[in-house]
Amino acid sequence: MEAVAITRTDMLNVADAVAREKGIDRELVLEAMEQAIQKAGRSKYGHEHDIRAAIDRKSGEIILARYLEVVDEVENEVTQLTLDQARAKKPDAQVGEFLVDPLPPIDFGRIAAQTAKQVIVQRVREAERERQFEEYKDRIGEIVNGIVKRVEFGNVTIDLGRAEAVMRRDECIPREHLKRGDRVRAFIYDVRREQRGPQIFLSRTHPTFMAKLFGQEVPEIYDGVIEIKRVARDPGSRAKIAVLSHDNSIDPVGACVGMRGSRVQAVVAELQGEKIDIIPWNEDEATFIVNALAPAEVAKVVMDEDASKIEVVVPDDQLSLAIGRRGQNVRLASMLTEFDIDIMTEEQESEKRQAEFNERSERFMAALDVDDVIARLLVTEGFTEIDEVAYVPVDELAAIEGFDEDVAEELRRRARTFLEEESTRLKQELVDLGITDDLSSVEGLNNAMLVALGREGIKSLEDFAGCVADELTSREDGILREFKLSDETATDMIMQARVAVGWITQEDLDAMNAGEVEGAEEEGGVEAPAGA
Incomplete structure (x- = not known):
C-alpha cells in the first residue's frame, strides 16, 4: 500500500x-x-x-x-x-x-x-x-452582480465571486433565457440557513429590485430628494411606480424619465423591455387613483374607504384602455393604490345608480307604508337606511320640500315602529335557528348578520372561527355581502373567534399581526436606496 x-x-x-x-x-x-x-x-x-x-x-x-x-x-x-x-x-x-x-x-x-x-x-x-452567511445576511436589499454558473429546471445558480446564490424560477423574469456564463444583476431578498447550508436567494421580479435600479440611475432618488413610494409589477411585461418629490422645484416624473427617456430606458433595458408607467404620488387617494389608471382618462371616482373599494367611471371609449390587456392596467393600479378598483362606463354607472335609487325607494315604501313620491324624495335627499329616518332631527326632515313637522314626526314614528318589529322578528329567528350565545357575543356582529350566518349553517363560535374572510365578504356570494363588511374587519372578527375557541393564543395573533405589518412595510413603502 x-x-x-x-x-x-x-x-x-x-x-x-x-x-x-x-x-x-x-x-x-x-x-x-x-x-x-x-x-x-x-x-x-x-x-x-x-x-x-x-x-x-x-x-x-x-x-x-x-x-x-x-x-x-x-x-x-x-x-x-x-x-x-x-x-x-x-x-x-x-x-x-x-x-x-x-x-x-x-x-x-x-x-x-x-x-x-x-x-x-x-x-x-x-x-x-458559514462565512458566506455572515457576510451576506446584512446585505438583504442590495443589488449584486454575478455570473450564471448553471441552470436547472428554470432555477439559476449564480456565482457572486465570494459566494453562490440561487434565483428560483418564479423569481426570474418570464421569457428571459439565462445561460451559463451570462452576467446578471439581481436583488438579494433573503439569506437564511437551510438543511443543506446557508442559502442566498436572489430575485429579478421583486418590486424593490425595480426601485433599486431607479436608485442607481436617478441621482435625485439616491440623494433622497425624490422618494419611491410604491411599486407594482407584472414582471417582464409592465409596471407602475409612484414617486414623490421633496423639492417643489423638481418634477419627480421628469427626473425619473430623464433626458429623452435615457434614465427610464436604462431600467427598461435591464428588465427585458418591461414597460414602466411613472405616476406622481398624491396624498389625496382619489387623485392618486386617477393618476394610477393613466393613460386612461377618468370621469368620476366613488370611494368606499371602509371597505377599501372604489368605483371608477370612465367614458365609453376609455373602458378598454382603463382595464388594459387582460385586465393588466386596472390590476397594477389596484396593487399600487391598495384599493379594489371597479371600472365602469358612464352608461353602466347611470344604470347602477338608477337601480340603487329604485331599490331604496321600494325599501322605504314597504317599511314606512308611504307612496313612491315620498320614498323618492327621501332617497333624493340622501337617506339610505330606515334608522336614518328614525333618528334624524325633526327639523332636518321637515326641511325637505313638501314635508312639514307633522309629516316628519309621522315618518319618524313609522320608522321606529318598523325597526322595533324587525328587531323582535330577528331575535325570534335567532332562537329558531339555534344561534349560540358565544357567537352572538362577537363584537361587530349584529342580529341581522347573525341571522344571515345562521341561514348558512354558521350557528356557533366554532363554526364562525372556521370561516375565511372571502366566504363572508365576496361580492358574488359572500354570506355578509349586503352589510358591506371589509375583508380586514371580517378577518379581525374571525381571528378573535379563533382566540376565543382556543385554536390560537392572543400572543400568536399579536405575532402574526406584527409580521403582517412588517411585511407590508417591506412590500408597500419602498425606500430609496441608501447606497446603491
Whole structure:
C-alpha cells in the first residue's frame, strides 16, 4: 500500500493556503485536519478507542494519543480504567482525569488519505458557507452582480465571486433565457440557513429590485430628494411606480424619465423591455387613483374607504384602455393604490345608480307604508337606511320640500315602529335557528348578520372561527355581502373567534399581526436606496 508522507511544514502551509483561498479562518482548517487525522487513527487502531489528534500551531507537529478515563466503576474497558489501574501508571491519578497514551505517527495509506480529504473538504465547505452567511445576511436589499454558473429546471445558480446564490424560477423574469456564463444583476431578498447550508436567494421580479435600479440611475432618488413610494409589477411585461418629490422645484416624473427617456430606458433595458408607467404620488387617494389608471382618462371616482373599494367611471371609449390587456392596467393600479378598483362606463354607472335609487325607494315604501313620491324624495335627499329616518332631527326632515313637522314626526314614528318589529322578528329567528350565545357575543356582529350566518349553517363560535374572510365578504356570494363588511374587519372578527375557541393564543395573533405589518412595510413603502 502506498504511503502518503506529509511533513510538519506542509501541514501548516496547506492550512494557510486553504484558509486564504476559501476566505475562512486558518484555525477552522487546522481543526478540520485534526478531525481527519483522528478519524484515520481510529481506523487504524480501532473505532472503539478514544483517539484524539492535535496539530502544534507553531511547529506543525502531529500529536496522536489514546485517552483513557479514570472512573470508580468501569463500564467500557476500552476507554475507561479503574483508579487502581490508573495509579499503577500514574501515582497521582484522580477519578475524572484522563490518562494519555502517545501513539506513533501514522502513515496515510490511500484509503486513509481519501477519508481524511473528505473530512477536511466537508469541514472547509461548512466553514465557507458559514462565512458566506455572515457576510451576506446584512446585505438583504442590495443589488449584486454575478455570473450564471448553471441552470436547472428554470432555477439559476449564480456565482457572486465570494459566494453562490440561487434565483428560483418564479423569481426570474418570464421569457428571459439565462445561460451559463451570462452576467446578471439581481436583488438579494433573503439569506437564511437551510438543511443543506446557508442559502442566498436572489430575485429579478421583486418590486424593490425595480426601485433599486431607479436608485442607481436617478441621482435625485439616491440623494433622497425624490422618494419611491410604491411599486407594482407584472414582471417582464409592465409596471407602475409612484414617486414623490421633496423639492417643489423638481418634477419627480421628469427626473425619473430623464433626458429623452435615457434614465427610464436604462431600467427598461435591464428588465427585458418591461414597460414602466411613472405616476406622481398624491396624498389625496382619489387623485392618486386617477393618476394610477393613466393613460386612461377618468370621469368620476366613488370611494368606499371602509371597505377599501372604489368605483371608477370612465367614458365609453376609455373602458378598454382603463382595464388594459387582460385586465393588466386596472390590476397594477389596484396593487399600487391598495384599493379594489371597479371600472365602469358612464352608461353602466347611470344604470347602477338608477337601480340603487329604485331599490331604496321600494325599501322605504314597504317599511314606512308611504307612496313612491315620498320614498323618492327621501332617497333624493340622501337617506339610505330606515334608522336614518328614525333618528334624524325633526327639523332636518321637515326641511325637505313638501314635508312639514307633522309629516316628519309621522315618518319618524313609522320608522321606529318598523325597526322595533324587525328587531323582535330577528331575535325570534335567532332562537329558531339555534344561534349560540358565544357567537352572538362577537363584537361587530349584529342580529341581522347573525341571522344571515345562521341561514348558512354558521350557528356557533366554532363554526364562525372556521370561516375565511372571502366566504363572508365576496361580492358574488359572500354570506355578509349586503352589510358591506371589509375583508380586514371580517378577518379581525374571525381571528378573535379563533382566540376565543382556543385554536390560537392572543400572543400568536399579536405575532402574526406584527409580521403582517412588517411585511407590508417591506412590500408597500419602498425606500430609496441608501447606497446603491
